[in-house]
Amino acid sequence: MIEFSNISKVFKAKDRDVHAVKDVNLTVNQGDIFGIIGFSGAGKSTLLRLVNLLEKPSTGSIKVQGIDLATISQKDLRQLRRRIGMIFQNFNLMTSRTVAGNIGYPLKLAGAPKAEIERRTAELLKFVGLSEKAKDYPEQLSGGQKQRVGIARALATNPDILICDEATSALDPETTADILKLLKQVNQELGITVLLITHEMHVIQSICNRVAVMEKGQVIEEGEVYEVFTQPQHPTTQRFIQSVHQDIPSEQILKEWQQSGGQHLYRILFKGSLTHNPLLSEITQKHQVPFNIIYGSVRELQNKMFGNLLISFQGNDAQVKQVINELSQRVEVEEVILNEG
Secondary structure (H helix, E strand, C coil), X not given: CEEXXXXXXXXXXXXXXXXXXXXXXXXXXXXXXXXXXXXXXXXXXXXXXXXXXXXXXXXXXXXXXXXXXXXXCHHHHHHHHCCEEEEECXXXXXXXXXXXXXXXXXXXXXXXXHHHHHHHHHHXXXXXXXXXXXCCCHHHCCXXXXXXXXXXXXXXXXXXXXXXXCCCXXXXXXXXXXXXXXXHHHHHHHCCEEEEEECCHHHHHHHCCEEEEEEXXXXXXXXXXXXXXXXXXXXXXXXXXXXXXXXXXXXXXHHHHHHCCCCCEEEEEEEHHHHHCCHHXXXXXXXXXXXXXXXXXXXXXCCEEEEEEEEEECCCHHHHHHHHHHHHCCCEEEECCCCCC
């Protein structure tokens, strides 16, 4: 478990203070795959570096596995850091060492016997699917293979927590999917808590169960991934969601609909089992209100279904109001107001 309590980090610039992190309160529970997302400069990398005191907080406290980092000695901090693995965007592999040498290096630093290093290295090579690459050097590997080595190295000391700093942003989409699958395997099979930062919302969608959105050093939204994705509150979060789901039709489609005399446009969100029910048809037939689907999508998110429809209702205001009132008792309904002209 990681607990951030009123954490702030201020850097001194030439003529001003830079507040990289401002009054952050977050709890990452044991077993979470917790994602922190934000645009460049949001403060997410700084927050990550506070977890193992690579950066010291200006104010507030951080607890890792119940231990307040401000109260422990340097010796205890070194021991704690062995329980926190890290993987990086640019892999950070040592070019002069083989794949096996890179993976076993943390154990060598810890003074482990040679036989233990060899056993653990072979075990991790098998886990990440690189047993045949043990004697290769980093320059002989693809980007995805390098990141697999980075993950294996981070797991060498049997950590409780794995921190991922933009671990997939240098990879192509197919390789990214493979690495995310491996991280999920690390979490589920080894019971390791994963804390990752990213600027890519599809990474959050793919593997995280909880997410925090950062902007200008602050957490502006936080919660279960499904709830944040299906009901984003902050405009920045909505921008991230739209970048993945593209749940808004093009302006041209809406313009053509408006020019054709369309009216009574509503967005309807269906969650869970409601995506399988003919709710819309039943209610509109009951009130004799025809409708057109201007845009729609249904997708799976965190093993739950999520439907998003843009509906144009046809009929007088009173009939449409009856439909909307009844729909609103079962699903989320939002009127869409278009700009004139």
